[in-house]
Amino acid sequence: MVRAQExxxxxxxxQTRSEIKKTALRQLAESGAGALALTRVAKEMGLSGPALYRYFAGRDDLLSALIRDAYDDAAAAVGRAADAAGTHGAGPRERLRTLAAAYRAWAVAEPHRYLLIQGAPVPGYVAPDDTRDRARAVLGPFLPVFASGTPGSGVAALVVEMTDWLAGDESVGAWVADYAPDALGDLRRPSYALAGAVLVWAQLHGSVxxxxxGQFDGMGHSGDTLLVTQMNLLADAFALS
Structure with missing residues (x-):
């Protein structure tokens, strides 16, 4: 009987947690993460402040839930693009552009969620430990793309640093193994994969x-054109076909 009621x-x-998060996201879109407060969320929902604490321990707990959801949704968008590109037999250069386009599409559709995970830190907030793995899941599909490349001299210094990173952090090797297992057969390929992932992250974060x-408003280019140009330059740096 107890089990049936559970x-x-x-x-x-x-359902209530989902409604709370939806309300919080609307407030994020209007006022930014720094203005988020459980009391404001409760007021909009017609609940008492203490009632919300049955679902979230505090503002930071709610922020962490929103951040986890945002990373997971971004990773799912990039993952779907990777699956589609693989189905169509796309080459590395095309896959790179496809993955980047999927990330951009997710971000510009819900910029408040993108800025929550990639914008200015919220004062006094410390992200949960699992944020790193969720962020890596977003970039994971890019690893096999760059593992198949041959980085030029302009990327050599970064490749060396990635080799050192692999040697000093077992979790990095596990990350590569999860997304680019074929790269493990060549001692150089994991470093190539990581160098590309770091570079594409910087490019995506800058452009997207x-x-x-809203910094492109009034300028003479589209975000899509700029991102394609950046990805083509990055593909050239790794000799992606």
């Missing part, structure tokens, strides 16, 4: 971040 209660709890923040 199902509806659990579903109600998850500016666009999501």
């Amino acid at each position: 199902g509806p209660r659990a579903r109600y709890r998850e 971040g500016l666009e999501a923040a």
Whole structure:
């Protein structure tokens, strides 16, 4: 009897948590993460402040849930693009552009969620430990793309640093193994994969971040054109076909 009652209660709890997060996201879109407060969320939902604490321990707990969701959704968008590119037999250069386009599409569709995970830090907030793995999941599909490349001299110094990173952090090797297992047969390929992932992250954050923040308004280019150009240059740096 108790077990039968647990199902509806659990579903109600998850529905309420989902509604709280949706309300918080609307407030994020309007005022930014720094203005998020459980009391504001409770007021909009017609609940008492203490009632929300049954679902989230505090503002930081709610922020962490929103951040986890954002990373997971971004990773899912990039993952779907990787699957589609693989189905169509796309080459490395085309896959790179496809993955980058998927990331941009997710970010510009919901810029407040993108800025939550890639914008300015929220004062006093410390992200949960699992944020790193979720962020790596977003970049994971890019690893096999760059593992197949041959980086030129302009990338050599970064490749050396990635080799040192691999040697000093077992979790980095596990990350590469999860997404680019074929690269493990060549001692150089994991470093190539990581160098590309770091570079594409910087390129994406620069271009997509500016666009999501509205910094391209009034300029004579589109975000899509700029990103394609950046990805082509990065593909050239790794001799991606």
